[in-house]
Amino acid sequence: MMKAVLILSGGVDSTTLLYKLVDDGYEVHALTFNYAQRHKKEIECAKTIASRLSIIHRVVDLSCVARLLGDSALLGGKDVPCCHYTEDAAKQTVVPNRNMIMLSLAAGYAEAHEIPQIFYAAHKNDSTIYPDCRAEFVEALKPAIRLATAWHPVELCAPFVDLTKAEIVSLGLKLEVPYELTWSCYRGEERPCRSCPTCIEREEAFGINGAKDPLV
Numbered sequence: 656m657m658k659a660v661l662i663l664s665g666g667v668d669s670t671t672l673l674y675k676l677v678d679d680g681y682e683v684h685a686l687t688f689n690y691a692q693r694h695k696k697e698i699e700c701a702k703t704i705a706s707r708l709s710i711i712h713r714v715v716d717l718s719c720v721a722r723l724l725g726d727s728a729l730l731g732g733k734d735v736p737c738c739h740y741t742e743d744a745a746k747q748t749v750v751p752n753r754n755m756i757m758l759s760l761a762a763g764y765a766e767a768h769e770i771p772q773i774f775y776a777a778h779k780n781d782s783t784i785y786p787d788c789r790a791e792f793v794e795a796l797k798p799a800i801r802l803a804t805a806w807h808p809v810e811l812c813a814p815f816v817d818l819t820k821a822e823i824v825s826l827g828l829k830l831e832v833p834y835e836l837t838w839s840c841y842r843g844e845e846r847p848c849r850s851c852p853t854c855i856e857r858e859e860a861f862g863i864n865g866a867k868d869p870l871v
């Protein structure tokens with residue numbers, strides 16, 4: 656059986672990628688990172704989703720390094736913006752170099768377990784905002800990871816890098832992803848706030864597909 660490591664946040668994109676990999680016949684080892692997020696709802700969602708699929712799942716505690724990474728709104732420093740994604744809103748919600756940190760650990764985990772591929776769900780919407788979601792970043796990191804893991808070479812894969820969030824949701828609806836188990840909102844309240852950038856983007860992605868987000 657093909658094996659893959661996946662960075663699973665518990666949101667729409669990585670959960671869709673998880674269902675795609677399982678559908679493609681992979682045995683998935685999912686890693687979820689606790690970087691002292693403002694709330695723990697996504698992590699709890701990731702646990703529920705992983706147990707629903709009976710896959711191997713590790714929650715990696717990076718809360719001790721969060722204070723090195725500044726005062727992002729995601730870490731509870733700044734206020735969560737109430738608007739669509741703009742450059743300013745994005746800057747308030749960026750955790751510096753987050754994907755490189757997580758991918759670096761995922762590559763180490765993969766090499767240790769002789770798993771040949773690691774996946775993460777960077778996509779086109781994020782690429783306009785976050786530098787570590789861009790195709791250039793993926794292409795630059797691929798050879799670095801391969802060289803760093805030369806004894807059991809690990810390949811970095813980002814199959815959604817050219818897809819919009821709406822296209823990801825379209826795929827997920829076909830794969831019957833249980834989106835009611837996912838969480839995106841930057842505020843960890845009972846229900847999604849529907850006003851933060853990720854809530855707006857998520858609702859739009861379902862709307863473009865003529866579907867309703869089961870959370871709203």
Ligand SMILES: [Zn+2]
Nearest residue numbers: 840848851854
């Ligand atoms: Zn929200």
